[in-house]
Amino acid sequence: MTTLRFTKGEGTGNDFVLLGDYEGSLTLTGDLVRALCDRRFGIGADGVIRVVRTERAFEAPEVEVAAEPTGPEWFMDYWNADGTVSEMCGNGIRVFGRYLVSRGLVQPGRLTVGTRGGPRVLHVPEEGDIEVDMGPAVWQGYPERTAVSLGDVSFPAVGVGLPNPHAVVLLEDLGALPDELPAPSLSGEDFPAGANVEFVEVLSTSRRHLQMRVYERGSAETLSCGTGACAAAVVAARTSLADDHEPIRVDVPGGTLQVRQTSAGSVHLTGPAELVADGTMTPAWLERYT
The missing domain is CATH 3.10.310.10 (Diaminopimelate Epimerase; Chain A, domain 1)
Structure with missing residues:
Protein backbone atom coordinates (compact mmCIF):
# COMPACT_ATOMS: atom_id res chain seq x y z
CA MET A 1 0.00 0.00 0.00
CA THR A 2 1.50 3.34 -1.09
CA THR A 3 -1.37 5.70 -0.35
CA LEU A 4 -4.48 5.82 1.82
CA ARG A 5 -7.11 8.53 1.55
CA PHE A 6 -9.47 9.14 4.45
CA THR A 7 -12.37 11.28 5.59
CA LYS A 8 -12.90 12.34 9.21
CA GLY A 9 -16.50 12.46 10.41
CA GLU A 10 -18.42 12.76 13.66
CA GLY A 11 -21.88 12.39 15.16
CA THR A 12 -22.41 14.13 18.53
CA GLY A 13 -18.68 13.97 19.14
CA ASN A 14 -18.36 10.25 18.39
CA ASP A 15 -15.64 10.51 15.73
CA PHE A 16 -14.61 8.16 12.94
CA VAL A 17 -12.06 7.68 10.19
CA LEU A 18 -13.87 6.70 6.99
CA LEU A 19 -11.99 4.81 4.27
CA GLY A 20 -13.57 4.81 0.81
CA ASP A 21 -12.76 1.28 -0.36
CA TYR A 22 -15.65 0.89 -2.79
CA GLU A 23 -14.31 -2.16 -4.64
CA GLY A 24 -12.85 -3.94 -1.60
CA SER A 25 -9.16 -3.65 -2.48
CA LEU A 26 -7.99 -2.58 1.00
CA THR A 27 -6.81 -5.18 3.50
CA LEU A 28 -7.93 -3.68 6.79
CA THR A 29 -6.25 -5.11 9.89
CA GLY A 30 -6.53 -4.55 13.62
CA ASP A 31 -3.02 -3.06 13.68
CA LEU A 32 -3.90 -0.49 11.01
CA VAL A 33 -7.17 0.40 12.74
CA ARG A 34 -5.44 0.93 16.09
CA ALA A 35 -2.81 3.13 14.42
CA LEU A 36 -5.39 5.24 12.59
CA CYS A 37 -7.41 5.76 15.79
CA ASP A 38 -4.35 6.74 17.87
CA ARG A 39 -4.83 10.38 18.88
CA ARG A 40 -1.09 10.97 19.24
CA PHE A 41 0.53 8.99 16.42
CA GLY A 42 -2.38 8.61 13.98
CA ILE A 43 -5.46 10.59 13.00
CA GLY A 44 -7.43 9.92 16.16
CA ALA A 45 -10.94 8.45 16.32
CA ASP A 46 -13.34 6.23 18.24
CA GLY A 47 -13.51 3.85 15.29
CA VAL A 48 -12.81 3.18 11.62
CA ILE A 49 -15.52 2.77 8.98
CA ARG A 50 -14.68 1.10 5.69
CA VAL A 51 -17.11 2.18 2.95
CA VAL A 52 -17.38 -0.82 0.63
CA ARG A 53 -19.87 -2.34 -1.78
CA THR A 54 -21.60 -5.26 -0.08
CA GLU A 55 -20.65 -7.75 -2.79
CA ARG A 56 -16.98 -6.80 -2.37
CA ALA A 57 -16.99 -6.76 1.44
CA PHE A 58 -17.51 -10.50 1.58
CA GLU A 59 -14.46 -11.28 -0.52
CA ALA A 60 -12.09 -10.40 2.36
CA PRO A 61 -11.99 -13.06 5.14
CA GLU A 62 -11.08 -10.50 7.82
CA VAL A 63 -14.50 -8.83 7.41
CA GLU A 64 -16.04 -11.67 9.47
CA VAL A 65 -19.61 -10.85 8.43
CA ALA A 66 -22.41 -13.22 9.29
CA ALA A 67 -25.07 -12.05 6.83
CA GLU A 68 -25.46 -13.01 3.19
CA PRO A 69 -23.92 -10.69 0.56
CA THR A 70 -27.27 -9.64 -0.88
CA GLY A 71 -29.61 -6.70 -0.45
CA PRO A 72 -28.07 -3.28 0.27
CA GLU A 73 -25.51 -2.00 -2.22
CA TRP A 74 -23.30 -0.51 0.52
CA PHE A 75 -21.84 -2.17 3.61
CA MET A 76 -20.59 -0.41 6.75
CA ASP A 77 -17.48 -2.33 7.82
CA TYR A 78 -17.14 -0.94 11.35
CA TRP A 79 -14.06 -1.41 13.58
CA ASN A 80 -13.58 -0.27 17.17
CA ALA A 81 -10.52 1.76 18.14
CA ASP A 82 -8.88 -1.32 19.69
CA GLY A 83 -8.91 -3.15 16.35
CA THR A 84 -11.94 -5.36 17.00
CA VAL A 85 -15.08 -5.39 14.87
CA SER A 86 -18.58 -4.49 16.06
CA GLU A 87 -22.07 -5.41 14.97
CA MET A 88 -23.36 -1.87 14.74
CA CYS A 89 -22.66 1.79 15.50
CA GLY A 90 -25.62 4.18 15.69
CA ASN A 91 -23.57 7.35 15.31
CA GLY A 92 -21.28 5.75 12.75
CA ILE A 93 -24.09 4.67 10.45
CA ARG A 94 -25.42 8.25 10.30
CA VAL A 95 -21.94 9.49 9.34
CA PHE A 96 -21.79 6.64 6.81
CA GLY A 97 -25.07 7.81 5.28
CA ARG A 98 -23.86 11.41 5.14
CA TYR A 99 -20.70 10.23 3.36
CA LEU A 100 -22.63 8.28 0.72
CA VAL A 101 -24.88 11.23 -0.08
CA SER A 102 -22.10 13.84 -0.04
CA ARG A 103 -19.97 11.77 -2.44
CA GLY A 104 -22.86 11.28 -4.84
CA LEU A 105 -22.87 7.51 -4.30
CA VAL A 106 -26.58 7.56 -3.41
CA GLN A 107 -29.40 10.09 -3.63
CA PRO A 108 -30.75 11.87 -0.52
CA GLY A 109 -33.75 10.20 1.07
CA ARG A 110 -34.40 6.61 2.06
CA LEU A 111 -31.34 4.37 2.09
CA THR A 112 -30.62 0.82 3.26
CA VAL A 113 -27.14 -0.01 4.56
CA GLY A 114 -25.68 -3.42 5.34
CA THR A 115 -24.02 -3.97 8.74
CA ARG A 116 -22.80 -6.98 10.73
CA GLY A 117 -26.01 -6.65 12.73
CA GLY A 118 -28.14 -6.82 9.58
CA PRO A 119 -29.52 -4.19 7.17
CA ARG A 120 -30.55 -0.80 8.56
CA VAL A 121 -32.81 1.79 6.93
CA LEU A 122 -31.85 5.47 7.09
CA HIS A 123 -33.47 8.72 6.01
CA VAL A 124 -30.65 11.01 4.88
CA PRO A 125 -31.67 14.55 3.89
CA GLU A 126 -29.29 16.83 2.02
CA GLU A 127 -28.89 18.79 5.27
CA GLY A 128 -29.94 18.30 8.87
CA ASP A 129 -30.40 15.37 11.21
CA ILE A 130 -30.42 11.77 9.99
CA GLU A 131 -32.90 9.16 11.22
CA VAL A 132 -32.03 5.46 11.46
CA ASP A 133 -34.34 2.52 12.03
CA MET A 134 -32.17 0.53 14.41
CA GLY A 135 -34.52 -2.45 14.51
CA PRO A 136 -36.10 -3.85 17.68
CA ALA A 137 -34.40 -4.04 21.04
CA VAL A 138 -33.41 -7.61 21.89
CA TRP A 139 -34.24 -8.71 25.44
CA GLN A 140 -34.02 -12.48 25.07
CA GLY A 141 -30.63 -13.77 26.14
CA TYR A 142 -29.81 -10.65 28.15
CA PRO A 143 -30.09 -10.37 31.94
CA GLU A 144 -33.04 -8.47 33.42
CA ARG A 145 -30.85 -7.92 36.46
Whole structure:
Protein backbone atom coordinates (compact mmCIF):
# COMPACT_ATOMS: atom_id res chain seq x y z
CA MET A 1 0.00 0.00 0.00
CA THR A 2 1.50 3.34 -1.09
CA THR A 3 -1.37 5.70 -0.35
CA LEU A 4 -4.48 5.82 1.82
CA ARG A 5 -7.11 8.53 1.55
CA PHE A 6 -9.47 9.14 4.45
CA THR A 7 -12.37 11.28 5.59
CA LYS A 8 -12.90 12.34 9.21
CA GLY A 9 -16.50 12.46 10.41
CA GLU A 10 -18.42 12.76 13.66
CA GLY A 11 -21.88 12.39 15.16
CA THR A 12 -22.41 14.13 18.53
CA GLY A 13 -18.68 13.97 19.14
CA ASN A 14 -18.36 10.25 18.39
CA ASP A 15 -15.64 10.51 15.73
CA PHE A 16 -14.61 8.16 12.94
CA VAL A 17 -12.06 7.68 10.19
CA LEU A 18 -13.87 6.70 6.99
CA LEU A 19 -11.99 4.81 4.27
CA GLY A 20 -13.57 4.81 0.81
CA ASP A 21 -12.76 1.28 -0.36
CA TYR A 22 -15.65 0.89 -2.79
CA GLU A 23 -14.31 -2.16 -4.64
CA GLY A 24 -12.85 -3.94 -1.60
CA SER A 25 -9.16 -3.65 -2.48
CA LEU A 26 -7.99 -2.58 1.00
CA THR A 27 -6.81 -5.18 3.50
CA LEU A 28 -7.93 -3.68 6.79
CA THR A 29 -6.25 -5.11 9.89
CA GLY A 30 -6.53 -4.55 13.62
CA ASP A 31 -3.02 -3.06 13.68
CA LEU A 32 -3.90 -0.49 11.01
CA VAL A 33 -7.17 0.40 12.74
CA ARG A 34 -5.44 0.93 16.09
CA ALA A 35 -2.81 3.13 14.42
CA LEU A 36 -5.39 5.24 12.59
CA CYS A 37 -7.41 5.76 15.79
CA ASP A 38 -4.35 6.74 17.87
CA ARG A 39 -4.83 10.38 18.88
CA ARG A 40 -1.09 10.97 19.24
CA PHE A 41 0.53 8.99 16.42
CA GLY A 42 -2.38 8.61 13.98
CA ILE A 43 -5.46 10.59 13.00
CA GLY A 44 -7.43 9.92 16.16
CA ALA A 45 -10.94 8.45 16.32
CA ASP A 46 -13.34 6.23 18.24
CA GLY A 47 -13.51 3.85 15.29
CA VAL A 48 -12.81 3.18 11.62
CA ILE A 49 -15.52 2.77 8.98
CA ARG A 50 -14.68 1.10 5.69
CA VAL A 51 -17.11 2.18 2.95
CA VAL A 52 -17.38 -0.82 0.63
CA ARG A 53 -19.87 -2.34 -1.78
CA THR A 54 -21.60 -5.26 -0.08
CA GLU A 55 -20.65 -7.75 -2.79
CA ARG A 56 -16.98 -6.80 -2.37
CA ALA A 57 -16.99 -6.76 1.44
CA PHE A 58 -17.51 -10.50 1.58
CA GLU A 59 -14.46 -11.28 -0.52
CA ALA A 60 -12.09 -10.40 2.36
CA PRO A 61 -11.99 -13.06 5.14
CA GLU A 62 -11.08 -10.50 7.82
CA VAL A 63 -14.50 -8.83 7.41
CA GLU A 64 -16.04 -11.67 9.47
CA VAL A 65 -19.61 -10.85 8.43
CA ALA A 66 -22.41 -13.22 9.29
CA ALA A 67 -25.07 -12.05 6.83
CA GLU A 68 -25.46 -13.01 3.19
CA PRO A 69 -23.92 -10.69 0.56
CA THR A 70 -27.27 -9.64 -0.88
CA GLY A 71 -29.61 -6.70 -0.45
CA PRO A 72 -28.07 -3.28 0.27
CA GLU A 73 -25.51 -2.00 -2.22
CA TRP A 74 -23.30 -0.51 0.52
CA PHE A 75 -21.84 -2.17 3.61
CA MET A 76 -20.59 -0.41 6.75
CA ASP A 77 -17.48 -2.33 7.82
CA TYR A 78 -17.14 -0.94 11.35
CA TRP A 79 -14.06 -1.41 13.58
CA ASN A 80 -13.58 -0.27 17.17
CA ALA A 81 -10.52 1.76 18.14
CA ASP A 82 -8.88 -1.32 19.69
CA GLY A 83 -8.91 -3.15 16.35
CA THR A 84 -11.94 -5.36 17.00
CA VAL A 85 -15.08 -5.39 14.87
CA SER A 86 -18.58 -4.49 16.06
CA GLU A 87 -22.07 -5.41 14.97
CA MET A 88 -23.36 -1.87 14.74
CA CYS A 89 -22.66 1.79 15.50
CA GLY A 90 -25.62 4.18 15.69
CA ASN A 91 -23.57 7.35 15.31
CA GLY A 92 -21.28 5.75 12.75
CA ILE A 93 -24.09 4.67 10.45
CA ARG A 94 -25.42 8.25 10.30
CA VAL A 95 -21.94 9.49 9.34
CA PHE A 96 -21.79 6.64 6.81
CA GLY A 97 -25.07 7.81 5.28
CA ARG A 98 -23.86 11.41 5.14
CA TYR A 99 -20.70 10.23 3.36
CA LEU A 100 -22.63 8.28 0.72
CA VAL A 101 -24.88 11.23 -0.08
CA SER A 102 -22.10 13.84 -0.04
CA ARG A 103 -19.97 11.77 -2.44
CA GLY A 104 -22.86 11.28 -4.84
CA LEU A 105 -22.87 7.51 -4.30
CA VAL A 106 -26.58 7.56 -3.41
CA GLN A 107 -29.40 10.09 -3.63
CA PRO A 108 -30.75 11.87 -0.52
CA GLY A 109 -33.75 10.20 1.07
CA ARG A 110 -34.40 6.61 2.06
CA LEU A 111 -31.34 4.37 2.09
CA THR A 112 -30.62 0.82 3.26
CA VAL A 113 -27.14 -0.01 4.56
CA GLY A 114 -25.68 -3.42 5.34
CA THR A 115 -24.02 -3.97 8.74
CA ARG A 116 -22.80 -6.98 10.73
CA GLY A 117 -26.01 -6.65 12.73
CA GLY A 118 -28.14 -6.82 9.58
CA PRO A 119 -29.52 -4.19 7.17
CA ARG A 120 -30.55 -0.80 8.56
CA VAL A 121 -32.81 1.79 6.93
CA LEU A 122 -31.85 5.47 7.09
CA HIS A 123 -33.47 8.72 6.01
CA VAL A 124 -30.65 11.01 4.88
CA PRO A 125 -31.67 14.55 3.89
CA GLU A 126 -29.29 16.83 2.02
CA GLU A 127 -28.89 18.79 5.27
CA GLY A 128 -29.94 18.30 8.87
CA ASP A 129 -30.40 15.37 11.21
CA ILE A 130 -30.42 11.77 9.99
CA GLU A 131 -32.90 9.16 11.22
CA VAL A 132 -32.03 5.46 11.46
CA ASP A 133 -34.34 2.52 12.03
CA MET A 134 -32.17 0.53 14.41
CA GLY A 135 -34.52 -2.45 14.51
CA PRO A 136 -36.10 -3.85 17.68
CA ALA A 137 -34.40 -4.04 21.04
CA VAL A 138 -33.41 -7.61 21.89
CA TRP A 139 -34.24 -8.71 25.44
CA GLN A 140 -34.02 -12.48 25.07
CA GLY A 141 -30.63 -13.77 26.14
CA TYR A 142 -29.81 -10.65 28.15
CA PRO A 143 -30.09 -10.37 31.94
CA GLU A 144 -33.04 -8.47 33.42
CA ARG A 145 -30.85 -7.92 36.46
CA THR A 146 -27.07 -7.85 36.49
CA ALA A 147 -24.32 -5.75 38.06
CA VAL A 148 -21.71 -3.30 36.80
CA SER A 149 -18.74 -2.40 39.00
CA LEU A 150 -16.54 0.69 38.97
CA GLY A 151 -13.70 -0.17 41.30
CA ASP A 152 -15.24 -1.20 44.61
CA VAL A 153 -18.68 0.25 43.83
CA SER A 154 -21.33 -1.99 42.27
CA PHE A 155 -24.45 -0.80 40.43
CA PRO A 156 -27.55 -2.75 39.37
CA ALA A 157 -27.95 -2.88 35.59
CA VAL A 158 -30.25 -4.16 32.85
CA GLY A 159 -29.00 -5.96 29.75
CA VAL A 160 -30.30 -5.36 26.21
CA GLY A 161 -29.09 -5.86 22.64
CA LEU A 162 -29.28 -3.26 19.83
CA PRO A 163 -27.92 -5.51 18.32
CA ASN A 164 -24.56 -5.20 20.12
CA PRO A 165 -24.72 -5.88 23.87
CA HIS A 166 -25.42 -3.13 26.41
CA ALA A 167 -25.62 -2.92 30.20
CA VAL A 168 -27.70 0.08 31.32
CA VAL A 169 -27.27 1.55 34.80
CA LEU A 170 -29.97 3.99 36.00
CA LEU A 171 -28.64 6.53 38.52
CA GLU A 172 -30.24 9.27 40.59
CA ASP A 173 -27.26 11.58 40.05
CA LEU A 174 -24.92 11.19 37.10
CA GLY A 175 -22.69 13.84 38.66
CA ALA A 176 -21.67 11.38 41.37
CA LEU A 177 -19.54 9.46 38.87
CA PRO A 178 -15.81 10.21 38.59
CA ASP A 179 -14.70 12.74 35.98
CA GLU A 180 -12.94 9.97 34.05
CA LEU A 181 -14.67 6.61 33.98
CA PRO A 182 -12.46 3.60 34.66
CA ALA A 183 -13.17 0.42 32.73
CA PRO A 184 -16.34 -1.12 34.23
CA SER A 185 -16.36 -4.75 35.33
CA LEU A 186 -19.16 -6.98 34.02
CA SER A 187 -20.35 -10.50 34.67
CA GLY A 188 -18.62 -12.76 32.16
CA GLU A 189 -21.55 -15.14 32.39
CA ASP A 190 -24.06 -12.41 31.49
CA PHE A 191 -21.87 -10.75 28.83
CA PRO A 192 -19.37 -13.30 27.47
CA ALA A 193 -18.34 -10.94 24.64
CA GLY A 194 -18.34 -7.82 26.83
CA ALA A 195 -20.76 -4.91 26.49
CA ASN A 196 -21.11 -1.18 26.23
CA VAL A 197 -22.06 0.29 29.60
CA GLU A 198 -24.43 3.26 29.84
CA PHE A 199 -24.83 5.33 33.00
CA VAL A 200 -28.15 7.15 32.79
CA GLU A 201 -30.00 9.78 34.82
CA VAL A 202 -33.68 10.51 34.17
CA LEU A 203 -33.78 14.31 34.23
CA SER A 204 -37.53 14.57 33.64
CA THR A 205 -40.18 11.86 33.35
CA SER A 206 -42.84 14.25 32.01
CA ARG A 207 -40.50 15.66 29.37
CA ARG A 208 -38.93 12.26 28.61
CA HIS A 209 -35.44 13.63 29.07
CA LEU A 210 -32.33 11.55 29.89
CA GLN A 211 -28.66 12.31 30.43
CA MET A 212 -26.06 9.64 29.66
CA ARG A 213 -22.39 8.76 29.84
CA VAL A 214 -21.04 5.68 28.11
CA TYR A 215 -18.04 3.39 28.27
CA GLU A 216 -17.84 1.63 24.92
CA ARG A 217 -16.54 -1.87 24.46
CA GLY A 218 -13.39 -1.52 22.40
CA SER A 219 -13.16 2.28 22.66
CA ALA A 220 -13.29 3.33 26.37
CA GLU A 221 -15.42 6.35 27.38
CA THR A 222 -16.67 8.34 24.40
CA LEU A 223 -18.63 11.56 23.98
CA SER A 224 -21.59 9.66 22.56
CA CYS A 225 -22.90 6.26 21.55
CA GLY A 226 -25.94 5.94 19.29
CA THR A 227 -26.81 2.34 20.14
CA GLY A 228 -26.16 3.23 23.78
CA ALA A 229 -28.67 6.09 23.62
CA CYS A 230 -31.20 3.63 22.20
CA ALA A 231 -30.45 1.13 24.96
CA ALA A 232 -30.78 3.84 27.62
CA ALA A 233 -34.11 4.99 26.18
CA VAL A 234 -35.74 1.56 25.94
CA VAL A 235 -34.62 0.58 29.45
CA ALA A 236 -35.85 3.91 30.87
CA ALA A 237 -39.15 3.49 29.02
CA ARG A 238 -39.61 0.10 30.67
CA THR A 239 -38.69 1.21 34.17
CA SER A 240 -39.08 4.97 34.64
CA LEU A 241 -41.05 6.49 31.76
CA ALA A 242 -44.45 5.81 30.24
CA ASP A 243 -43.85 3.60 27.21
CA ASP A 244 -46.09 5.67 24.90
CA HIS A 245 -43.87 5.74 21.81
CA GLU A 246 -43.17 9.46 22.11
CA PRO A 247 -39.58 10.62 21.46
CA ILE A 248 -37.07 10.49 24.30
CA ARG A 249 -34.32 13.10 24.44
CA VAL A 250 -30.90 11.74 25.38
CA ASP A 251 -28.20 14.28 26.26
CA VAL A 252 -24.62 13.04 25.90
CA PRO A 253 -21.38 14.98 26.42
CA GLY A 254 -21.16 15.50 22.64
CA GLY A 255 -24.70 16.76 22.03
CA THR A 256 -28.29 15.52 21.90
CA LEU A 257 -29.96 12.50 20.31
CA GLN A 258 -33.63 11.60 19.94
CA VAL A 259 -34.88 8.04 20.37
CA ARG A 260 -38.37 6.81 19.52
CA GLN A 261 -39.83 3.32 19.78
CA THR A 262 -42.61 2.57 17.30
CA SER A 263 -45.77 0.64 18.09
CA ALA A 264 -44.24 -2.25 16.12
CA GLY A 265 -41.24 -2.26 18.47
CA SER A 266 -38.61 -0.78 16.16
CA VAL A 267 -36.23 1.75 17.74
CA HIS A 268 -35.52 4.91 15.73
CA LEU A 269 -32.46 7.09 16.38
CA THR A 270 -32.21 10.68 15.13
CA GLY A 271 -29.19 12.96 15.35
CA PRO A 272 -26.57 15.00 13.49
CA ALA A 273 -23.73 13.70 11.33
CA GLU A 274 -20.92 15.82 9.93
CA LEU A 275 -17.95 15.28 7.64
CA VAL A 276 -15.00 17.25 9.03
CA ALA A 277 -11.99 16.79 6.74
CA ASP A 278 -10.42 14.81 3.91
CA GLY A 279 -6.77 13.80 3.83
CA THR A 280 -4.11 11.32 2.79
CA MET A 281 -1.78 9.29 5.01
CA THR A 282 1.89 9.71 4.09
CA PRO A 283 3.79 6.77 2.55
CA ALA A 284 6.25 6.81 5.48
CA TRP A 285 3.42 6.46 8.01
CA LEU A 286 1.85 3.62 6.02
CA GLU A 287 5.15 1.75 5.90
CA ARG A 288 5.21 1.63 9.70
CA TYR A 289 1.72 0.22 10.10
CA THR A 290 1.05 -1.95 7.04
